[in-house]
Structure formats: C-alpha cells, structure tokens
Amino acid sequence: xxxxxxxxxxxxxxxxxxxxxxxxxxxxxxxxxxxxxxxxxxxxxxxxxxxxxxxxxxxxxxxxxxxxxxxxxxxxxxxxxxxxxxx
Numbered sequence: 001x002x003x004x005x006x007x008x009x010x011x012x013x014x015x016x017x018x019x020x021x022x023x024x025x026x027x028x029x030x031x032x033x034x035x036x037x038x039x040x041x042x043x044x045x046x047x048x049x050x051x052x053x054x055x056x057x058x059x060x061x062x063x064x065x066x067x068x069x070x071x072x073x074x075x076x077x078x079x080x081x082x083x084x085x086x087x
Contacts, residue, residue, distance in 0.1 A: 003053065006046040009036045015063050016054055023062040030066045047071050 007013055011033045015026055037043065047070045055064045 001045055001049050003049075006049040006053075007033065008038075009033070011036065012050050012054065012063065012067070016058050016061060021062060023066070026063045026066045029063070030070065034070075044071065 003013070009032075011029050015021060015029045018025075034043065037046065047067055051064075051067050051071075055061075055067065058064065
C-alpha cells in the first residue's frame with residue numbers, strides 16, 4: 001500500500017499540517033477520509049499505514065487518537081429503552 005491508496009484525497013496528510021486543529025475537526029476529517037475510500041475497501045490496512053507514517057512524527061496530535069480509535073472494534077449493540085425495547 002502507498003500513501004495515495006491510504007489517503008486518496010490527502011485529507012489526513014493535510015490535517016497534520018493544520019496548526020491548532022481540534023479533536024472535533026480531526027473527527028470530521030476522519031469521516032470525510034472514510035467516505036473518500038473506494039466502496040468495499042478494507043479500512044484496517046489503510047489506517048495501519050497512516051498510523052505508521054504520521055503518528056510517530058507527530059506526538060500529541062489529536063488525529064493520532066482518532067486514527068487509533070478507527071482500529072478499535074465496534075461496541076456491542078445495547079438494548080434500546082422505552083417501548084421499542086419491549087416490543
């Protein structure tokens with residue numbers, strides 16, 4: 001995998017260049033990045049590649065945590081309350 005495959009629009013790369021970027025902005029960029037990947041693309045290798053290329057050189061950047069959370073398994077579904085949960 002290369003950088004053009006992992007970050008086709010350069011969104012993650014650009015996020016590391018923005019000074020004073022917030023966690024909320026990083027999450028928004030992450031969503032845009034995920035939507036820019038080809039349909040059916042495996043996200044895990046792309047995230048692993050991006051983490052290996054950016055996180056070590058940018059300690060403390062909020063995008064590091066967002067990328068790491070992207071690798072975390074999803075939470076188990078929880079029961080919904082109210083009438084919908086009982087029916």
